[in-house]
Amino acid sequence: MKNFTSVDDIQNLNELVSLAKAIKAAPFANAELGRNKTLGLLFFNPSLRTRLSTQKAALNLGMHAIVMNLNTEGWLLEFEDGVVMDGNKAEHIKEAAQVVSQYCDIIAVRSFPTLTDKEKDEEEQVITAFKKYASVPVISLEGSTEHPLQAVADALTVEEYKTIARPKVVLTWAPHPKALPHAVPNSFVKVMKKADVDFVITHPEGYELNPEFTAGVTITHNQDEAFKDANFIYAKNWSNYIEYGQITSKDPSWTVTTEKMALTNDGKFMHCLPVRRNMIVTDDVLDSDASIVIPQANNRTYAAQAILTKILEDGK
Amino acid sequence: MKNFTSVDDIQNLNELVSLAKAIKAAPFANAELGRNKTLGLLFFNPSLRTRLSTQKAALNLGMHAIVMNLNTEGWLLEFEDGVVMDGNKAEHIKEAAQVVSQYCDIIAVRSFPTLTDKEKDEEEQVITAFKKYASVPVISLEGSTEHPLQAVADALTVEEYKTIARPKVVLTWAPHPKALPHAVPNSFVKVMKKADVDFVITHPEGYELNPEFTAGVTITHNQDEAFKDANFIYAKNWSNYIEYGQITSKDPSWTVTTEKMALTNDGKFMHCLPVRRNMIVTDDVLDSDASIVIPQANNRTYAAQAILTKILEDGK
Amino acid sequence: MKNFTSVDDIQNLNELVSLAKAIKAAPFANAELGRNKTLGLLFFNPSLRTRLSTQKAALNLGMHAIVMNLNTEGWLLEFEDGVVMDGNKAEHIKEAAQVVSQYCDIIAVRSFPTLTDKEKDEEEQVITAFKKYASVPVISLEGSTEHPLQAVADALTVEEYKTIARPKVVLTWAPHPKALPHAVPNSFVKVMKKADVDFVITHPEGYELNPEFTAGVTITHNQDEAFKDANFIYAKNWSNYIEYGQITSKDPSWTVTTEKMALTNDGKFMHCLPVRRNMIVTDDVLDSDASIVIPQANNRTYAAQAILTKILEDGK
Known part of the structure; x- marks a missing residue:
């Protein structure tokens, strides 16, 4: 598995669910898999379950988890191409995604829809941009049209x-x-x-x-x-x-x-x-x-851990 | 020790102080005790010493520490029973506490008083709700009537x-x-x-x-x-x-x-x-x-570490 | 190296750059150096690269990284001496710096200039105060006049x-x-x-x-x-x-x-x-x-890791 941003990325649901069940039975069994690997969790929106369970899943695999609230702790991002950046957006997603890819082995992103601009929401503008520009796997922590975890x-x-x-x-x-x-x-x-x-x-x-x-x-x-x-x-x-x-x-x-x-x-x-x-x-x-x-809600941890496991194993 | 939300939870102060002194003398001596355990630190209010010293205490014991600012990073919580949740509070403490209990082995909570509603403050509404609904030990990082750490x-x-x-x-x-x-x-x-x-x-x-x-x-x-x-x-x-x-x-x-x-x-x-x-x-x-x-202020680390030690040991 | 808050703190640039290159070639080679050491990252301002790369550098060295947004998660700090603290600033830098020094082995601080008070900016009021009162090494994550990392x-x-x-x-x-x-x-x-x-x-x-x-x-x-x-x-x-x-x-x-x-x-x-x-x-x-x-931007990790390495090695 390269990215996980849609249920469409699941090739074999039975196998994935079986993996999640096995992980749930022994959550710390694969603690070497994530050694020296870092998961970056980037939030554009609030989160409780997703924030905590995905961190927990990463820690269970021996990964480090770095959490960042993009809007409040970082810079506002520009997603449009070709614009003169003379407004309040300090950084383009092109740079942001490439840069974060160098500090994290997997990038996980939460970005809610506008619910006003249907076209932009259906494009999954934020998640799509991260997938396009990041050089590491991207996981959706809930996008504008899907919440696959x-x-x-x-x-x-x-x-x-x-x-x-x-x-x-x-x-x-x-x-x-x-x-x-x-x-x-x-x-x-x-x-x-x-x-x-x-x-x-x-x-x-x-x-x-x-x-x-x-x-x-x-x-x-x-x-x-x-x-x-x-x-x-x-x-x-x-x-x-x-x-x-x-x-x-x-x-x-x-x-x-x-x-x-x-x-x-x-x-x-x-x-x-x-x-x-x-x-x-x-x-x-x-x-x-x-x-x-x-x-x-408890199963959120094992779902996330199964996805992280598949991405890490495919990246070996 | 199950929960630690009041000085009343201390059964033997001398013994606890002696434990804290011993920990201070060798803070990393018990780094296996917290292995694969996660402390969730949930803040409804600002914190410097408590935030840093309690994280440090957890890390000294080999625990993971996950920090979350509930009001800004998560959902506003409802604490009243039986209400129709049609306002700005997205989640009831019943679910929140049970859910977080599944991602964290110990939950630590800071919640200041209103200073306007004496009855609600004296009930320790937030801490009490976490104790009632959480399935793991709860530590007060300062409630409305006590700051036991x-x-x-x-x-x-x-x-x-x-x-x-x-x-x-x-x-x-x-x-x-x-x-x-x-x-x-x-x-x-x-x-x-x-x-x-x-x-x-x-x-x-x-x-x-x-x-x-x-x-x-x-x-x-x-x-x-x-x-x-x-x-x-x-x-x-x-x-x-x-x-x-x-x-x-x-x-x-x-x-x-x-x-x-x-x-x-x-x-x-x-x-x-x-x-x-x-x-x-x-x-x-x-x-x-x-x-x-x-x-x-330095002793905050060893106080927290003593409490975490007692809770982890009693949970073994 | 004691503190690193200015390029002036670099005694031998060639040697430092060589160290950073060696670290880049083998980032996890020195993962015991930071064992049981904690880096406190204190932000008064937004940060993306510095926040993530410095955390990553610390983790690569086996350190713990504790991140805190001072203004939103803690107390407003007073930097002037001798004032009657009857305003909105709850804590003096004298206490804050000394206290944090007890929870962290290295303190890293980001504090932007006012761009209105030239004198205060040139004094590097915040970084200087941390250096003055902290009992552990201080790293600038960008001050008012320098960004040495x-x-x-x-x-x-x-x-x-x-x-x-x-x-x-x-x-x-x-x-x-x-x-x-x-x-x-x-x-x-x-x-x-x-x-x-x-x-x-x-x-x-x-x-x-x-x-x-x-x-x-x-x-x-x-x-x-x-x-x-x-x-x-x-x-x-x-x-x-x-x-x-x-x-x-x-x-x-x-x-x-x-x-x-x-x-x-x-x-x-x-x-x-x-x-x-x-x-x-x-x-x-x-x-x-x-x-x-x-x-x-990728080199930010290895620059930070080189500085952390020098500080940790000099502190041994």
Whole structure:
């Protein structure tokens, strides 16, 4: 594996999930692999789970982790070509990416979408620029359209908690007070299409995700129907993709409740976190045994460690 | 030791101080104890000494230290139960604490009081929530009512510098331009009550600390009388506890001066730092041989290392 | 070497550059030297290269690196003596420097100039205070008048890329939208005076650097003449030194272009970065083979590692 910035970079999901499970069983077994290697974690946006779990994954492999908040601790970066840099952006991504490549053996970047400029967001301007100019592997810590490390953790979690060979997995939209990116649902859709599951998406009319990604997946606007006999409910808000970045519904009837969970086949509740209680899901669901959001977050470490392992081994 | 968030968590002060002294004599002797263990340091507020000394202590034990400024680098946290999270707080402490527990073997948290909501401050809302929801030990890096790591360093310092078996130790209020918390004086009171010292508190009328903590301690409003024959003067400002969080005096006659120190029995001057020069204490006292604030700050490392040692050993 | 805060601290440039080259050839060869040693990196200002390369250098030597943004993560510091600290500055540099010295074996500090108070800037108030009060070696990560780690990397780069024994090296002013410090050009002037090069400075009239530093160096206001037969062009903006901190020219005819580079003797283009494209230098020059700004930035690691090595070895 060279870069890991999309679920599309996973060649064999089963093998990757198996690797993550093996790492989880013995997280320190490969502590020589990262010796004298440095992971640079560059944040343009806030992060809790990703920040901590990816550092932990690097440390487990014997790597050093250097964390930097680009916007507050460094210089504002220019991403456009050919401009006269006479504004407030002090450095071009061309130099920044090449330079950081010399101090770090792997670069990991978090950069959220604008949610106003659809074209720029879909280009994955920041991640794409790092991949173009960096001379070392690049990992996405969540870009504008994908959150692939989350997707690996999600696939591992479904694998661990499934009770039948081919579980029914439902991705459901749920209401939220702020406009949120599409990165998590996009990557979850992509990874579930690679997994051996019966996958259904449910959301209000008009809240279609990018049809390129959802092609071939069953989509229904009837949440109750979707929940029927489900083994996993994955709740997530996203802003409108067609009326790009807008909030066109906060319909509370989409909140995941105990009544809704009762429609499932003893279904497990998943969410990438952070989760808005009593908006996305009620307290009683989140605090019930059906919720596996905490072990799901734990799997972030082993997902990241599996990706780092593959990159380091391919670089040997 | 499971958690360390209050001086009350110290079962045997003598033994703890002896451990800290032994660690100070050989700080790297136990570098295998923390192998593959990670300390997460979570800051809701600024920190210099605590931030650096606790990291240093972890590194001395072979631990990894991961530092995070929660408010600026992560998500705003909700601490109330049952709320509809439709505001600016993206994550509930229930999830945050459980999640971080999976990435870190010990969680250390700094959270200052509001100084406006006495009830919430006295509940130690943040530290209490971490203790409640975290599945790993929690250390206070200063909460709203206690700063117990400081207290251990203070006890070690008194032990090192005392010239008689039972020294007279005076905690004196001193003026300050801003409203300050009660955490440091509270923990100092608690730890001195556990130590073999003649302990006196002096402050202007109305500046009583929480009487629960000071019960049994000699309190006088006559600073000169208090200083008489003292072996240690511990200066500290705190805001009014009764008129909660207010500044009801900036009386400069309470500033510790050379003249005042002359009343003592060759007394040593202590302060937790940062200290406002010529408000709390005059330059001449702070720059004199009587001042032991620098070695006192040095002891922060060994206090933290002693606590980490006890927690790691009890967790084996 | 005790401190490293100025090019003047280099006793033997050839030997230092040779050490840096040897370290570059085998960066992990001396990984025991820094064992149990901690480098504290204290930032009062933004930093990308310096932040990452100096951490990397420390890690390569087996040191721990603790990074702290003083202004946002700690307390505002007071640098004046004798003041009544009743304002917003919570801690005096006297205490801060002494305290940090106890947690770190080497202190590295970045502090930019005010560009308004020439006297204070020339005193190097912050770096000087750390040197005065710290009990451990102090390294400048760029002060108000010098950037000596950059200068060592620059000297190493000239040494690596020179094709004749005594190359012609030109420092040229170039336009920039913001008022910039003199630290980089000052240190470059100082280090080139120590190197075996034919050194020329060119800038618009009125943009003279501190004459104390440029004494004995050929200075011309004719950029074309300066570029003639040059082997290295080092471009840099600085604000006016006489009309202190002012921008008195943004003359675009000083931008380094392909036409200008054609005047040189196959000259290499250098810049400390971050660089404003199409202000300081055109895209075509920066993206050409003549540009060595990326390997120059890479040398920051080995420059820092050479300095850390000398300090650690002298401290043994």
